[in-house]
Amino acid sequence: xxxxxxxxxxxxxxxxxxxxxxxxxxxxxxxxxxxxxxxxxxxxxxxxxxxxxxxxxxxxxxxxxxxxxxxxxxxxxxxxxxxxxxxxxxxxxxxxxxxxxxxxxxxxxxxxxxxxxxxxxxxxxxxxxxxxxxxxxxxxxxxxxxxxxxxxxxxxxxxxxxxxxxxxxxxxxxxxxxxxxxxxxxxxxxxxxxxxxxxxxxxxxxx
Numbered sequence: 777x778x779x780x781x782x783x784x785x786x787x788x789x790x791x792x793x794x795x796x797x798x799x800x801x802x803x804x805x806x807x808x809x810x811x812x813x814x815x816x817x818x819x820x821x822x823x824x825x826x827x828x829x830x831x832x833x834x835x836x837x838x839x840x841x842x843x844x845x846x847x848x849x850x851x852x853x854x855x856x857x858x859x860x861x862x863x864x865x866x867x868x869x870x871x872x873x874x875x876x877x878x879x880x881x882x883x884x885x886x887x888x889x890x891x892x893x894x895x896x897x898x899x900x901x902x903x904x905x906x907x908x909x910x911x912x913x914x915x916x917x918x919x920x921x922x923x924x925x926x927x928x929x930x931x932x933x934x935x936x937x938x939x940x941x942x943x944x945x946x947x948x949x950x951x952x953x954x955x956x957x958x959x960x961x962x963x964x965x966x967x968x969x970x971x972x973x974x975x976x977x978x979x980x981x982x983x
Contacts, residue, residue: 778798778807779798780811780812780815780816781815781816783802783817783820784816784817784819786844787845788820788827790841792844792846793847795817795844795845795847796848796850796851798848799852802816803852809852810859813856814892817849818890820844821887822890824837824890825838825891825972825975828970828971838971839883839886842887842890849889863892863893864892864979864982865894865978865981867894867916868896868907868911868915869881869888869895869897869898869920869921870898870900871899871900871901872921872922872927872928872930873903873904873930874930875923875930876900876901877921877951880971881900882897884974885897887971887972888975891978891979896915898910907938908934908943916946917981918934918947919947920934920947921949921950921951922949922953922954923951923952928954931954932962934947935963935964946966946981947965948965948966948967948974948977948978949968950974954967
């Protein structure tokens with residue numbers, strides 16, 4: 777019988793070929809794709825997230841684990857799509873206009889995808905209109921990152937534009953210079969200080 781716990785453990789140590797082989801094995805044995813996702817990949821990424829939050833592992837280890845997660849996810853996605861399985865939610869993520877930093881944004885996107893969310897990655901230097909377009913196309917959460925104090929005002933511009941359009945989209949903000957106080961000031965729905973916390977915040981927003 778497929779050992780889903782072993783998939784989680786292989787993912788945590790970043791063994792992408794092993795994860796891929798075990799996911800395929802589980803699928804061949806008839807284990808439902810959503811079960812492999814939840815009890816293997818999501819479990820492993822969740823545990824890596826906790827270690828990251830506690831400073832027991834660092835960015836390189838998370839990136840290696842995420843690569844292993846994608847190796848398994850690539851096999852599961854078509855099966856999940858065919859079965860009509862719904863993601864935990866749809867999140868559009870991007871770094872705000874004028875800002876080209878993407879490491880933090882990519883890390884958050886990986887952790888969210890690892891938690892079962894569908895991610896629409898808008899990239900860097902994203903104008904407010906592009907975030908609004910993503911919201912109009914069904915993103916339940918807009919996640920914005922800024923790494924420069926000079927680009928932080930673009931977050932407020934985006935939130936104001938979303939509100940002026942009457943969109944019910946929730947907005948998460950984060951990035952090195954961003955604080956909870958700033959998030960409150962500009963009317964963001966939520967703030968996250970790091971990639972691991974972002975998953976908990978996003979789960980709360982869609983629950």
